[in-house]
Amino acid sequence: MKAAVLREPGKPLSVEEISIDKPKAHEVLIRTAACGLCHSDLHFINGSYPHPLPAIPGHEAAGIVEAVGEEVRSVKVGDAVVSCLSAFCGHCEFCVTGRMSLCLGGDTRRAPDDKSRMAQADGTPVNQMLNLSAFAEQMLIHENACVA
Numbered sequence: 568m569k570a571a572v573l574r575e576p577g578k579p580l581s582v583e584e585i586s587i588d589k590p591k592a593h594e595v596l597i598r599t600a601a602c603g604l605c606h607s608d609l610h611f612i613n614g615s616y617p618h619p620l621p622a623i624p625g626h627e628a629a630g631i632v633e634a635v636g637e638e639v640r641s642v643k644v645g646d647a648v649v650s651c652l653s654a655f656c657g658h659c660e661f662c663v664t665g666r667m668s669l670c671l672g673g674d675t676r677r678a679p680d681d682k683s684r685m686a687q688a689d690g691t692p693v694n695q696m697l698n699l700s701a702f703a704e705q706m707l708i709h710e711n712a713c714v715a
């Protein structure tokens with residue numbers, strides 16, 4: 568898929584061919600239909616919010632579900648969804664006491680030693696920004712990071 572990659576702060580994004588993994592148990596693969604450009608994206612792009620690079624910005628997206636992991640029950644293939652950058656895990660102390668807004672979201676991301684959700688042509692991982700990275704033709708995200 569094509570994605571707009573931030574390689575260096577203050578430089579234009581470069582549109583590149585990026586590989587995207589298949590959904591794991593609680594992940595959803597989405598065909599991006601549209602994405603807003605938020606001022607937060609501009610802060611990342613101009614370097615005032617430092618972020619590990621390369622990375623794909625974009626976090627105000629809408630799209631269509633293309634595939635879901637085997638445990639996903641909240642959305643199904645074909646659903647129109649919007650993205651959310653404050654995904655909750657659903658089983659930490661905050662979540663089980665009804666304070667999902669305080670969830671640190673650990674399980675909504677892949678572990679550092681796990682395969683990255685996206686990679687460039689030579690296999691180098693590409694960082695996912697805000698657990699979404701929507702300036703791309705597809706997004707691979709946790710099921711709690713989108714709503715039908």
Ligand SMILES: [Zn+2]
Binds near residue numbers: 605606607626627
């Ligand atoms: Zn925003």
Ligand SMILES: [Zn+2]
Binds near residue numbers: 670
């Ligand atoms: Zn939680």
